[in-house]
Amino acid sequence: MENEKVYITAKCPIRTTLELVGGKWKLLILHQLYNKPLRLSVLKATIPDISEKMLIQELKVLVDSGLVHRENFGEVPPRVEYSLTSKGKLVNPLIKEMVTFARCYTE
Amino acid sequence: MENEKVYITAKCPIRTTLELVGGKWKLLILHQLYNKPLRLSVLKATIPDISEKMLIQELKVLVDSGLVHRENFGEVPPRVEYSLTSKGKLVNPLIKEMVTFARCYTE
């Protein structure tokens, strides 16, 4: 089971992963949520280049795919916190590998 | 050194990796080259949906970034083989993590 060969198909695991966390922003967002829940405004501040629209849009996708949990405290002014679900935490080793890869590549 | 915190900047490791292997095709191509050098025609056959243009275009990018080696045997009709460089082999653990992630996610 462990080392089954991966053939490229419409639903192969590599493509599944690309669909879930591909694109310019999702992994950056997930990485910020690694430690603790964060509010939108904090996320925006720690990902300097992202626009508010993209941030909200990508968060929504991540919530829809079950990687991120959205908690609305129903206060005014609004307070909403985003955190990793247990599935979302599965991306941590992946991000770690990306960091390792980049460091080995550039060294 | 090991566990340095990763801040999101223009050249942070996550973004470096995304630039190198991001997009729809690069990781699929690299995965096919995992075992052995392959010719263009074979790559095309094992990645069913890719167009010839995209395959050649992405291979060129991968060669330019030093992840893939291109060997031209100078024969007629042309024979060219593509293989992973040592830097290219660094993506293998990354791909493995992607496969693991997808399997955990979907189970």
Place this chain on the structure above:
DNA sequence: TTCCATACTTACAAAAAGGTTAGTACTGTT
């Protein structure tokens, strides 16, 4: 009654990525 703070929406525009189709170059074989 005006403004504040925060999360979120909408309409539109620009840029990037990807796809289609038709071609080139090269020689040995028919």
Place this chain on the structure above:
DNA sequence: AACAGTACTAACCTTTTTGTAAGTATGGAA
């Protein structure tokens, strides 16, 4: 002289992704 076989190129178009700028909703504080 035409063709086969392989890697590659070029022009053009469509789709997807990302960005910009403005606006909405809320209730309490000034």
